[in-house]
Amino acid sequence: MTRRPTILDVAKAAGVSKSTVSLVLQESDLVREETALAVRDAMSKVGYVYNRAAANLRSAQTGLIGLVINDLRNPFFTELAATMQMRLAERGYATVIGNSDEDPARQAQLVRSMIEHGVAGLVISPSFGDPGPILHQIAAAGIPAMQVLRRIEGSEGKLPFASFDYAAGGAAATRHLLETGARRIAFLGGRPDRPITVERASGYLAEMRAAGLQPCVFHGPITRHEGRAAAETLPDGIDAVLCFNDLVALGLMNGLARHGRMPGRDIRLVGFDGIAECEEVWPALSSVSCDIAGFGDDTAGRLLRWLDGGAAPDAEIRAPVNLIARASSLGME
Template identity: 55%
Template structure:
């Protein structure tokens, strides 16, 4: 069961949500017996009053923390920008921190945000950091995990992500349909859940087609992608940065991408459409995903509508010149 809300208290006490709010504000207009009933329901449910969130609801101004693991990556920058703009349009402010994949830095950033009264957090977490989520649980601050799941406590910290598995399935099937048979999956740090998710559709589709998988894992950077060579006729990359690096390296070696070699990325960052040839990629609608993440947290704060434990949003394949001739 998730953290009890003001609506839960109202139902347990047999009163309206507004009556509970008046009790929390110590209003003298509430009868003594009603006040006692509400406080008893709060105690039985273990309800903790989040004053910062209450102030946010009443004034429609306040702070929401946005913690991002790597703002140098355009994918995360586009997401953070979308969230910040959606919050701003709704009259809220975002406090943004880049943790640079450092758990200790993430802990300090979250502790500072909680200390300064953020009403909720949206967090794309660094791996290897359980303490940050323990801190959030103790503080009673609503927090939405996005893009990568680190805490398995999705009852407390709901998780939202594009459907990576379906995306890699679409991409792999496209390469097979284009005539590719020796298809590699390139990039992604071994052992991370996001790598497994982005690879899952590739593995299942290759197996269904009776083709042998070729997995080349490593840091998801341009430099890693540029350095890759192999006896393959196609590649699905962990992200667009790896794919753009491969595109550069292959072109430098005289390989005609789209004809001699077929290449697909993942994310559809802005640069993907501007490369030559244009990069075929899995479109995650990161702008829409950011906006919906902001809306989910605001609904959680404003009316107690907690997001479901896991949400996977649709993805599509955008076909450009890197995976087909012409």
């Protein structure tokens, strides 16, 4: 179905009248529960999303942009949300921000709710896992929508995707560690079945093999806690670690210090993302810096041009990254 599903489509699929569907949408007590369930099931099947705003206001005139973020507790994603909100506000848009907390069911609920309330456009930094009906809902709503930093499962060719050149970043970090003299370099964090882990580890793996060295990959969650715990299990002889993100690296620094191993002196560390805290810790943490503020501003700009002129962004956009070497990998002075 290429057009947006209507209330008539729902009525036909449920075998009821248009007025009955309207009553269900209004949560009226006049409709029997089994009939209401049949109508809601039909809504899901045809991809109908109830628009609480008047139909003639479903456009940029509503002044609302939806932003669904996978983890607002992570400063990297918080910076993305804040930057986009400010850029959109300059053009008179209010941003509705939802935190899915890495829960695909909550993500689906947020997307549905934002569409129901008439957002003019949508940007999603997806949670991991089965996205449920959101791709169908977005297509049925017919609004400009982008995905950033991660891909929604099954979204290839359906939503524009913008991210960073993670493979180049992993390669640059590994070359840097090799240049410091490190040879037993590990990659720490991320689940092996997730594309973003594959991307971030790919440059590391290529550089290690090019140097004739054996890669050493330790997969796991991407939190400070897991980074700190990894200090307990890191094999003897590892002389450098490239971490999936800065949170893992900061946690690992903490754990190593508890065991008397000083980053930059006893072991070299590099994180990934370039959050502000990397400069503030001691020793300062080296990181593959992703200019998330610039990225957020650029993404907002692309969405605005789409809304204003109808020009959709390219199917895939990759922003460059930059290795910032600090004491944790360069060594202590």
